[in-house]
Amino acid sequence: MNHAPPPATATERRATSHAPSPPARPPLLQVEGLSKEYPVNSPWFGRRGVFTAVGGVSFSLAKGETLGLVGESGSGKSTVARCLMQLERPTGGRVLLEGQDLAQLGQSELRPLRRVMQIIFQDPYSALNPRMTAGRFVADPIIIHEGRQPRQALEQRVEALFAKVGLDNSHIHRYPHEFSGGQRQRICIARALALSPRLIVADEPITALDVSIQAQIINLLQQLQDEQGLSYLFISHDLGMVRHICHRVAVMLRGMIVETGSVEDIFNDPRHLYTQALLSATLEADPALERSKKRTFYSPTPAGRLTAGYMREVSPGHFVREEL
Ligand SMILES: Nc1ncnc2c1ncn2[C@@H]1O[C@H](COP(=O)(O)OP(=O)(O)O)[C@@H](O)[C@H]1O
Ligand SMILES: [Mg+2]
Secondary structure, rough: OOOOOOOOHHHHHHOOOOOOOOOOOOOOOEEEEEEEEEEOOOOOOOOOEEEEEEEEEEEEEEEOOOOEEEOOOOOHHHHHHHHOOOOOOOOOOEEEEEOHHHHHHOOOHHHHOOOEEEEEEEOHHOOOOOOOOOOHHHHHHHHHOOOOOHHHHHHHHHHHHHHOOHHHHHHHHHHHHHHHHHHHHHHHHHHHHOOOOEEEEEOOOOOOOOOHHHHHHHHHHHHHHHHHHEEEEEEEHHHHHHHHHHOOOOOOOOEEEEEEEEEEHHHHHOOHHHHHHHHHOOOOOOOHHHHHHHOOOOOOOOOOOOOOOEEEEEEOOEEEEEEO
16 A cells, blocks of 8 residues: 655755645635725826825735745835735735635724734834833733733743744843844744744845845744744745745736746746846856846836736746736
8 A cells, every 4th residue: 555655844845846736725815906006196286196006916825835926126015915914905806814805804803813914024123112022022912812811821932932933031031122133033933923823924024134144034934834834925036035935936016916936937937028137137156157147128118007917827827917
């Protein structure tokens, strides 16, 4: 009798170049036609208008999967993140978390779902509260969602969370200014983990850190995924890192996704001119390769947003935006 091999960890799945796609069960997160418009006053005519920061973004995220969201600054990545978390209400579309449409829920109905989905930001220092010890900061969501706890039980949970992110007990009673950047991001990750979420939205989580520390935080995120089956929406403009840790990638331009597919699709067979330009702008480690590389540029209509289009499937799971 054949025994099925043990399930591969997320790291092993990433290591195989043709990793099988995640199993076909309902996705943890499904985003359909998400859009966010901001009211603006036109300086020219004093007229009220709207600025479409995100214009109809759709993607899904399975359990244990990491989706990379890449694109130039201002393309709408953080707006997508804030709308997913309902920190800002989308102006259109649906955000289905485990099948429930978050946009339809009121603040009190959202509360239990906030446990499922957490966010970490680029700048851990501004996320921390300067007047709260690290331990209190990590315990805060537990107290908010579960009420006051017996002191000892709470301390044990906080200690376990600190251990999980590689900080020791002596750090618990210190204040944010006493930590390094990498340690501060670890504290933010510990807080995000406090309620055992299934999905973490990581908005440029390593951008503000020293290069040597970046790898440590990435390793920590991968280790947590392997242990707990976490899903990540990993927002970054570091394409090398995205290639290293993501299963699938979505490329954003001017508020829209212009290409999405597996890491292999995007990095080995980019189809959209913008994806090609983005890849050609990353530095190769090999100087000879870097010198011989051909750069491509992509400039859609100058200031305008993209016009109507649709996503064409060029190979299974690999979609490219075509303008109408
Ligand atoms: N509150 C806001 N009001 C008006 N415009 C905004 C607001 N927040 C973001 N924007 C605009 O939306 C666009 C997308 O921003 P953002 O989501 O932060 O991009 P990214 O994270 O990809 O750099 C930018 O042009 C930004 O100026
Ligand atoms: Mg951003």
